[in-house]
Amino acid sequence: MVSNAKDLTLTVIGDYAVPVERLWDAHVDPRQLERFWGPVEWPATFIRHEVAVGGESQYYMTGPDGTKAHGWFRFTAVEPLKRFALIDGFGDATGAPDPAMPTMEMVFTFQSTATGSRVQNVTTFPSVEAMEQLVNMGMVDGIKSAMSQTDAVLADLASFAAGRATEAQLLSDTQVRVSRVIRGSAEQVWRAHHDAGLLQQWLTGPDGWTMPVCRVANKVGDHYRYEWAQVDGTQRFGFEGELLELAAPYRAVTTERMADTEGPSTRNELTLTPVAGGTLMSLVITYPTKELRDMILGTGMTTGMETSYARLESVLKAA
Structure with a gap:
């Protein structure tokens, strides 16, 4: 020094x-x-x-x-x-x-x-x-x-290598950072998050679900809407929100809430960073309350996200 x-x-x-x-x-x-x-x-x-x-x-x-x-x-x-x-x-x-x-x-x-x-x-x-x-x-x-x-x-x-499952880290009483290294370039991962046809191939969570509605927001101020349905037709749900910030191909900020409700929204900040082995996906989610944060995490959110991200890697490999 x-x-x-x-x-x-x-x-x-x-x-x-x-x-x-x-x-x-x-x-x-x-x-x-x-x-x-x-x-x-x-x-x-x-x-x-x-x-x-x-x-x-x-x-x-x-x-x-x-x-x-x-x-x-x-x-x-x-x-x-x-x-x-x-x-x-x-x-x-x-x-x-x-x-x-x-x-x-x-x-x-x-x-x-x-x-x-x-x-x-x-x-x-x-x-x-x-x-x-x-x-x-x-x-x-x-x-x-x-x-x-x-x-x-x-x-x-080992803690930061490609191939590790999706992990969530508590940042504060209301914030969580979800992280995963995805095998693919930042441009590929960015496009996979903003192309409706690609989203419908990988963002489907556990097996047995489809994504029949995928309206993407690609300009600040646009609104998006995603809906998922079980193959047997027994369940259906969705999320909607607004695109607040956009800096392709490394940052997007959106709101998110259950579709067709007046419930509280989260603020989701997506960051993509090239690293050895692929692209680090970091998603910082800010919840309105600690109670809602804990409730959502308790649903097994990261398990469902991991299933989708593993599927995304397969989609990128086949492209």
């Missing part, structure tokens, strides 16, 4: 005995990044992480007494397996950017070495005063503590 007051920079270099692909994935997969971004005593939780030009990230670190410190990124450049650049800032209690705190420019570069790979992070501060302020807040010690966790994350291949 080297600081340069003249250039207003802080340079951090880490060398690891893993391929550069493994090191890159650890930074673009929020499940992995949150295990070493914050200091040991202040673990991070990422509720948004989009490593694409114009993409954003939102996270918070939780202290020993439950205090939360919020932060955000905005990506300005991304060259897969080589580098990404971002603006890094502090958030207020709602997670929104805190105008009272300085922002920093960070450039991460990745390269192969004779013994594995290296990541270099150069942070540029806006002023001497901002640099001194953040150093006095414990930034240097925090980085050292955070980096002490990186080796363990990189050694844990």
Whole structure:
């Protein structure tokens, strides 16, 4: 770690005995990044992480007494397996950017070495005063503590490998992140989520169900409607909602509720990230209440999703 007051920079270099692909994935997969971004005593939780030009990230670190410190990124450049650049800032209690705190420019570069790979992070501060302020807040010690966790994350291949079943992680009292690596490119997985003909081939859940109604929303403000029916005609249900945000091929945000009801809606944030082995699908679902979150999870939601995602991989393989 080297600081340069003249250039207003802080340079951090880490060398690891893993391929550069493994090191890159650890930074673009929020499940992995949150295990070493914050200091040991202040673990991070990422509720948004989009490593694409114009993409954003939102996270918070939780202290020993439950205090939360919020932060955000905005990506300005991304060259897969080589580098990404971002603006890094502090958030207020709602997670929104805190105008009272300085922002920093960070450039991460990745390269192969004779013994594995290296990541270099150069942070540029806006002023001497901002640099001194953040150093006095414990930034240097925090980085050292955070980096002490990186080796363990990189050694844990099994937890993040392609082929693992769909998993759900609680992010807060009302938020869940559903994750799975899908064998296929981000463009293929994106199209499979936005093409009615493809959706009807894979988004059918357990065997014995069909998807007779599939009206897709492909523009912000459009409404979608999906309906499923058992082959024997004994049951039928559906969901509907509105497309709120769209940034193809990596982000889509929708609302979702039971069709033809006035029931509460969830907010669903889909992010697709290229990783080794395919595309990481991350779906952050925000429920109106903890009780509804727990009720939905108790229905075996992830089991049904896994059946569909496994079918999606078969559809992509046959394409």
